[in-house]
Amino acid sequence: MQTTELGRTGRIVSVAGLGCGGSSRVGLGRGLAPSECARLVRLAIDNGVTLLDTAEAYGTEAIVGAAIEGIDPDHLTISTKSRYRDGSGVFPAERIVANLHASLRELKRESVDVFHVHAVRPADYAYVMDEIAPALEAQKAAGTIRHIGITETPPNDPRQVMMTRAVHDPVWEVVMLAFHLMHQLPRRLVFPTTQQNGVGTLIMFAVRSIFSRPERLRGAMDELAAKGAIAATFAESSDPLGALVEEAGAKSLTEFAYRYARHEAGADVVLFGTGDPAHVRQNIAAINAPPLPPATLEVIEGLFGHLTGVGLDLPDHMQRAPR
Numbered sequence: 001m002q003t004t005e006l007g008r009t010g011r012i013v014s015v016a017g018l019g020c021g022g023s024s025r026v027g028l029g030r031g032l033a034p035s036e037c038a039r040l041v042r043l044a045i046d047n048g049v050t051l052l053d054t055a056e057a058y059g060t061e062a063i064v065g066a067a068i069e070g071i072d073p074d075h076l077t078i079s080t081k082s083r084y085r086d087g088s089g090v091f092p093a094e095r096i097v098a099n100l101h102a103s104l105r106e107l108k109r110e111s112v113d114v115f116h117v118h119a120v121r122p123a124d125y126a127y128v129m130d131e132i133a134p135a136l137e138a139q140k141a142a143g144t145i146r147h148i149g150i151t152e153t154p155p156n157d158p159r160q161v162m163m164t165r166a167v168h169d170p171v172w173e174v175v176m177l178a179f180h181l182m183h184q185l186p187r188r189l190v191f192p193t194t195q196q197n198g199v200g201t202l203i204m205f206a207v208r209s210i211f212s213r214p215e216r217l218r219g220a221m222d223e224l225a226a227k228g229a230i231a232a233t234f235a236e237s238s239d240p241l242g243a244l245v246e247e248a249g250a251k252s253l254t255e256f257a258y259r260y261a262r263h264e265a266g267a268d269v270v271l272f273g274t275g276d277p278a279h280v281r282q283n284i285a286a287i288n289a290p291p292l293p294p295a296t297l298e299v300i301e302g303l304f305g306h307l308t309g310v311g312l313d314l315p316d317h318m319q320r321a322p323r
């Protein structure tokens with residue numbers, strides 16, 4: 001497993017991080033029992049993963065807690081999150097602090113390595129900065145949080161308005177953002193600043209649905225071709241990226257997409273979400289594989305570099321309840 005430094009946190013982490021949310025939620029999303037989910041988490045750790053990302057909202061903190069029991073806390077970097085709002089409005093800071101303490105109990109830890117404010121919308125950013133960030137700094141001083149982070153909400157903020165602001169505020173030591181081969185905005189908007197300011201980056205949506213469910217990719221290609229955003233030939237193909245994947249020597253589109261995200265300058269850790277043990281092994285191998293050939297990267301930038309808002313879907317269980 002290759003490792004990297006997570007920005008100015010100084011933590012050395014695996015370049016492949018296990019995402020315990022998304023549609024899969026380490027198997028909960030496909031009906032696995034919590035004990036089977038914990039085995040999947042343990043499989044990732046046994047294969048070299050040292051960064052795990054969970055959240056109160058995913059219902060997987062206790063699974064992570066069970067999987068990491070007995071492992072030296074210094075060996076792992078555990079990232080979790082609290083929501084800061086629901087349909088009726090924003091939460092007072094005390095509620096986020098209460099959530100942090102609930103997370104500590106679920107994880108069976110005395111401190112959280114990276115604690116994020118979850119899915120922050122642009123319109124709420126000032127509230128999060130003014131009300132929540134100071135409360136998290138106080139928790140950091142008290143030792144219950146090691147590093148403070150913030151995550152964006154790609155389906156609600158496809159142009160990364162919140163993240164583009166957040167990367168300039170020093171309170172956030174780690175950020176979580178979407179980046180993939182048809183969503184290249186962070187190369188211009190985010191990575192130059194995170195690299196300059198030493199902000200650690202956790203990449204989500206590297207594969208998501210668009211690069212794991214062939215019908216989603218075909219649907220997106222049809223839509224983009226109809227708008228004239230990509231060549232019409234993409235809409236006519238049953239395997240629109242097949243030729244590119246083959247030319248690059250990748251075994252699958254998911255491998256291709258993880259390798260693409262992993263080697264972007266400024267991308268520290270690529271999170272992968274899955275409920276399938278075979279995918280755990282495949283994805284770790286993909287994220288540790290060499291970069292795609294330079295000629296392929298050039299083609300991807302030329303074809304898709306101008307796109308916005310592609311492949312940024314809500315997870316299955318939230319499709320009818322967007323936040």
Ligand SMILES: NC(=O)c1ccc[n+]([C@@H]2O[C@H](COP(=O)([O-])OP(=O)(O)OC[C@H]3O[C@@H](n4cnc5c(N)ncnc54)[C@H](OP(=O)(O)O)[C@@H]3O)[C@@H](O)[C@H]2O)c1
Binds near residue numbers: 023119203212254
């Ligand atoms: N706002 C936020 O803070 C936020 C939002 C979204 C995500 N996240 C974090 O980011 C993590 C990563 O996002 P994500 O879960 O969407 O992960 P992802 O790795 O981009 O995509 C995962 C999807 O691809 C499938 N997949 C994975 N490996 C595969 C393979 N080798 N072959 C075929 N299909 C494969 C998975 O299904 P299988 O179960 O079948 O493998 C799953 O449906 C989340 O788990 C969560 O921790 C945070």
